[in-house]
Amino acid sequence: MKGYLNKTNLRRVILMFLALFITGFAVALYERAGYGTDPFTCMNMAIAARVGLPFGTWQVILNLVLLVFVFFFGRNLIGIATVANMVLIGKTVDFIDSLVPVIVPESLPARLALMISGIIVVSFGTALYTRSGLGIAPYDAVWFILTHKTHWNYRLVKILLDCVTTAVGFAFGGVIGIATVILAFFMGPLVGWLNVHICGPLLHAEEYEEEPLMD
Numbered sequence: 001m002k003g004y005l006n007k008t009n010l011r012r013v014i015l016m017f018l019a020l021f022i023t024g025f026a027v028a029l030y031e032r033a034g035y036g037t038d039p040f041t042c043m044n045m046a047i048a049a050r051v052g053l054p055f056g057t058w059q060v061i062l063n064l065v066l067l068v069f070v071f072f073f074g075r076n077l078i079g080i081a082t083v084a085n086m087v088l089i090g091k092t093v094d095f096i097d098s099l100v101p102v103i104v105p106e107s108l109p110a111r112l113a114l115m116i117s118g119i120i121v122v123s124f125g126t127a128l129y130t131r132s133g134l135g136i137a138p139y140d141a142v143w144f145i146l147t148h149k150t151h152w153n154y155r156l157v158k159i160l161l162d163c164v165t166t167a168v169g170f171a172f173g174g175v176i177g178i179a180t181v182i183l184a185f186f187m188g189p190l191v192g193w194l195n196v197h198i199c200g201p202l203l204h205a206e207e208y209e210e211e212p213l214m215d
Helices: 002-033 039-051 055-077 080-099 108-131 138-150 154-171 178-203
Strands: none
Touching (some): 002 080, 002 178, 039 055, 039 154, 055 080, 138 154, 154 178
16 A cells, blocks of 8 residues: 555656646747737736846746745645746746747647647646645645635636736736636636546546635
8 A cells, every 4th residue: 555655646746747847838839829828927927028037037936925925824735836836837938938939920720729739738737737736836826825715706716816917917018818818717617627537537636625725
């Protein structure tokens, strides 16, 4: 039994790191579509450009600030995936951008393909790392904490949080597009479906609750 648990935990850690790299790759995909990014990335890219810092560096700084809030109000959500998420996604995007310049294709089908692929892949990556049970990103933890404190519907809290984040991104000159809207309103349900039907079985995670602070 002990050997099985060790093997299972190792599987979770490996898939969690893979999920974070996948998520960073997905952000790079829909960044090149030119139809906007997810709300948190939109805000961070806009602020990073305004202050003159690499996207990954600024995202680490903001995540550290959010982590302080999470430590005081929801430290049970902090794990190895929390720390890894703070660094790996932004740095993966920076690495891909350094290899392949961000050039938006002129072809509409190509742009739509990049956007749709990015949305699906980022949702899968998010579902996989959250389902690992090894912690969640500071931004997602804020969502769970606000839901727990307000007792509002978690989907409503997610939409409101993403709308505020998008507004901040827009104020700093961020690109708001159809991808931003889709991700703000539909990423949550898609991640939930992937959690139950794909990532849960993949990680043998039946014993984990889908929403850790929904009780």
